[in-house]
Amino acid sequence: xxxxxxxxxxxxxxxxxxxxxxxxxxxxxxxxxxxxxxxxxxxxxxxxxxxxxxxxxxxxxxxxxxxxxxxxxxxxxxxxxxxxxxxxxxxxxxxxxxxxxxxxxxxxxxxxxxxxxxxxxxxxxxxxxxxxxxxxxxxxxxxxxxxxxxxxxxxxxxxxxxxxxxxxxxxxxxxxxxxxxxxxxxxxxxxxxxxxxxxxxxxxxxxxxxxxxxxxxxxxxxxxxxxxxxxxxxxxxxxxxxxxxxxxxxxxxxxxxxxxxxxxxxxxxxxxxxxxxxxxxxxxxxxxxxxxxxxxxxxxxxxxxxxxxxxxxxxxxxxxxxxxxxxxxxxxxxxxxxxxxxxxxxxxxxxxxxx
Amino acid sequence: xxxxxxxxxxxxxxxxxxxxxxxxxxxxxxxxxxxxxxxxxxxxxxxxxxxxxxxxxxxxxxxxxxxxxxxxxxxxxxxxxxxxxxxxxxxxxxxxxxxxxxxxxxxxxxxxxxxxxxxxxxxxxxxxxxxxxxxxxxxxxxxxxxxxxxxxxxxxxxxxxxxxxxxxxxxxxxxxxxxxxxxxxxxxxxxxxxxxxxxxxxxxxxxxxxxxxxxxxxxxxxxxxxxxxxxxxxxxxxxxxxxxxxxxxxxxxxxxxxxxxxxxxxxxxxxxxxxxxxxxxxxxxxxxxxxxxxxxxxxxxxxxxxxxxxxxxxxxxxxxxxxxxxxxxxxxxxxxxxxxxxxxxxxxxxxxxxx
Ligand SMILES: Cc1ncc(COP(=O)(O)O)c(C=O)c1O
Ligand SMILES: Cc1ncc(COP(=O)(O)O)c(C=O)c1O
Numbered sequence: 001x002x003x004x005x006x007x008x009x010x011x012x013x014x015x016x017x018x019x020x021x022x023x024x025x026x027x028x029x030x031x032x033x034x035x036x037x038x039x040x041x042x043x044x045x046x047x048x049x050x051x052x053x054x055x056x057x058x059x060x061x062x063x064x065x066x067x068x069x070x071x072x073x074x075x076x077x078x079x080x081x082x083x084x085x086x087x088x089x090x091x092x093x094x095x096x097x098x099x100x101x102x103x104x105x106x107x108x109x110x111x112x113x114x115x116x117x118x119x120x121x122x123x124x125x126x127x128x129x130x131x132x133x134x135x136x137x138x139x140x141x142x143x144x145x146x147x148x149x150x151x152x153x154x155x156x157x158x159x160x161x162x163x164x165x166x167x168x169x170x171x172x173x174x175x176x177x178x179x180x181x182x183x184x185x186x187x188x189x190x191x192x193x194x195x196x197x198x199x200x201x202x203x204x205x206x207x208x209x210x211x212x213x214x215x216x217x218x219x220x221x222x223x224x225x226x227x228x229x230x231x232x233x234x235x236x237x238x239x240x241x242x243x244x245x246x247x248x249x250x251x252x253x254x255x256x257x258x259x260x261x262x263x264x265x266x267x268x269x270x271x272x273x274x275x276x277x278x279x280x281x282x283x284x285x286x287x288x289x290x291x292x293x294x295x296x297x298x299x300x301x302x303x304x305x306x307x308x309x310x311x312x313x314x315x316x317x318x319x320x321x322x323x324x325x326x327x328x329x330x331x332x333x334x335x336x337x338x339x340x341x342x343x344x345x346x347x348x349x350x351x352x353x354x355x
Numbered sequence: 356x357x358x359x360x361x362x363x364x365x366x367x368x369x370x371x372x373x374x375x376x377x378x379x380x381x382x383x384x385x386x387x388x389x390x391x392x393x394x395x396x397x398x399x400x401x402x403x404x405x406x407x408x409x410x411x412x413x414x415x416x417x418x419x420x421x422x423x424x425x426x427x428x429x430x431x432x433x434x435x436x437x438x439x440x441x442x443x444x445x446x447x448x449x450x451x452x453x454x455x456x457x458x459x460x461x462x463x464x465x466x467x468x469x470x471x472x473x474x475x476x477x478x479x480x481x482x483x484x485x486x487x488x489x490x491x492x493x494x495x496x497x498x499x500x501x502x503x504x505x506x507x508x509x510x511x512x513x514x515x516x517x518x519x520x521x522x523x524x525x526x527x528x529x530x531x532x533x534x535x536x537x538x539x540x541x542x543x544x545x546x547x548x549x550x551x552x553x554x555x556x557x558x559x560x561x562x563x564x565x566x567x568x569x570x571x572x573x574x575x576x577x578x579x580x581x582x583x584x585x586x587x588x589x590x591x592x593x594x595x596x597x598x599x600x601x602x603x604x605x606x607x608x609x610x611x612x613x614x615x616x617x618x619x620x621x622x623x624x625x626x627x628x629x630x631x632x633x634x635x636x637x638x639x640x641x642x643x644x645x646x647x648x649x650x651x652x653x654x655x656x657x658x659x660x661x662x663x664x665x666x667x668x669x670x671x672x673x674x675x676x677x678x679x680x681x682x683x684x685x686x687x688x689x690x691x692x693x694x695x696x697x698x699x700x701x702x703x704x705x706x707x708x709x710x
Contacts, residue, residue: 057414069555
């Protein structure tokens with residue numbers, strides 16, 4: 001069956017899996033919808049994307065993705081409102097960041113219209129897959145990787161761009177305990193930390209596993225020179241509240257320019273919360289924890305939205321954070337999710353309607 | 356057709372492609388043999404490897420290799436002597452390094468016997484693919500990657516280990532010009548630079564491309580703190596000869612522990628060449644180039660063996676290296692390749708006979 005949705009060719013799946021899915025008990029990113037968007041870069045250009053049934057990809061063993069880690073991705077969500085309307089949150093930011101990552105990984109840039117038109121068509125087709133339950137959403141995973149062949153360590157000549165969809169529940173449940181990293185690091189100066197490159201994530205698994213063995217769910221990444229400044233929280237940006245000021249590290253070539261992070265900065269300003277974008281030393285955080293001025297810490301990212309931190313470990317000591325009646329984390333999470341789910345005015349113009 | 360070679364199950368290819376191959380004009384790593392070795396990690400264990408026809412791999416779009424860069428590899432060669440004997444060079448070193456990389460990338464360790472027995476059986480089956488021409492060899496690519504599914508950023512539960520073979524000519528032809536890097540870097544302190552992780556290589560492509568646009572074939576990587584010390588040459592270890600002393604950087608968590616590098620150190624000692632394993636500052640190299648004490652620089656690695664450097668660029672200046680009648684690079688390359696191709700005594704016990 002071939003059809004067109006929004007100018008995108010669609011090869012429809014013979015049957016739908018949607019009735020097999022328990023939408024009341026969704027894990028994160030482990031159930032996939034019926035279709036995906038695919039575009040191939042061959043002979044020097046990206047071909048028009050098309051929608052095909054979600055299914056296996058076949059690659060030569062010599063495809064460079066297996067050898068040289070030439071891969072990037074994005075993470076977005078589609079949100080359903082009470083009337084059944086479906087919304088995206090600042091999707092052009094993801095589109096632009098994908099191409100920024102592409103440049104650093106020597107992957108050819110994708111035309112923005114292929115990303116946006118393809119995504120819209122895919123979501124229109126799959127709109128029934130966007131869950132309605134509070135806190136759940138349709139997780140969107142655009143990704144690109146080297147499908148071209150060869151054992152020579154150089155960029156591939158062929159690539160694949162895919163968008164796959166996964167109806168998902170919450171990423172974390174509850175507050176997390178974190179470990180401030182003193183030995184390992186996720187990014188080098190002059191490296192690829194600011195890009196959403198696959199390799200950045202694999203490198204985090206081992207230190208995160210060591211932290212988990214000690215009872216911490218996440219690692220707070222520090223600079224790789226002296227582990228002196230805190231930079232990110234797992235795969236999220238990090239915020240620290242000292243007294244009533246909300247502080248986050250400046251973006252750099254080691255830190256991802258998170259969309260949640262910059263939205264939170266805007267919302268905080270709108271809420272008359274004092275914000276500072278500056279380096280945050282571990283010393284400062286530990287001292288503030290000791291003298292009681294450290295009120296909150298949280299991670300911010302698309303998957304977990306705002307992830308409050310219950311306490312942190314550093315140099316063998318544990319520091320608990322207070323439980324507040326009125327936390328910034330809760331207030332900011334409410335405001336951002338109210339915008340995302342079309343429950344409140346969108347004064348920043350961030351929402352993008354799908355259907 | 357099922358058979359056994361060396362206790363490894365073999366599913367033979369219906370036909371061979373060997374007669375289509377022009378063994379006199381082999382590129383590097385772009386022609387593949389008839390068979391590959393495959394083992395799967397499922398249900399918590401590596402299954403016995405088997406040999407199957409070389410052909411496509413089918414993976415879910417949600418396989419973690421596409422998203423989180425969980426992949427590692429090795430590079431080895433099989434060499435043919437004049438009598439048709441086939442040899443490996445220190446293969447256990449690759450086997451051990453693969454598992455060292457695996458640990459850092461949170462990939463389950465492979466039993467050494469699966470690696471060695473599988474490799475030997477595969478090479479015995481494919482021995483006619485080992486080229487005879489001078490300078491050519493059968494390039495061996497063991498690799499491992501996350502085949503398990505999920506958009507959650509955490510280690511996969513399934514992996515694949517594959518060995519593929521590619522009859523290959525020389526990696527570089529002639530001397531290369533290199534650029535000492537002042538901005539980009541390949542590895543972080545506490546990162547994965549010492550592992551053969553796929554992501555390390557993709558991260559090198561862009562800076563290497565920028566260098567190529569300026570007329571340099573390779574980048575000399577420097578530390579990411581201050582770009583003060585030289586660390587590697589492209590995907591090779593780096594050697595510098597000042598006066599008659601051969602110097603190489605110490606291995607660290609940023610530098611790969613190269614098998615060629617350590618073999619060259621042993622051979623140099625045997626040749627009564629003074630060696631030093633210590634940090635090499637860019638300043639020292641530039642000064643030595645200026646005052647004429649810098650005699651040679653070369654890269655060392657399995658693919659290119661020894662890759663002499665003709666000159667380097669730094670801060671907009673070009674420095675040429677002298678052309679010597681008796682270079683260490685040439686002498687050491689001859690000694691190591693004489694051992695590899697069974698043309699000389701193997702006093703270190705490095706050769707390993709396949710057939
Ligand atoms: C390393 C890292 N930092 C921060 C973020 C948060 O970015 P965003 O808010 O755009 O999702 C992400 C991904 O989501 C990430 O992978
Ligand atoms: C980054 C890097 N450095 C050095 C080397 C040299 O190692 P070996 O001599 O074991 O091939 C390699 C690979 O071959 C490498 O990828």
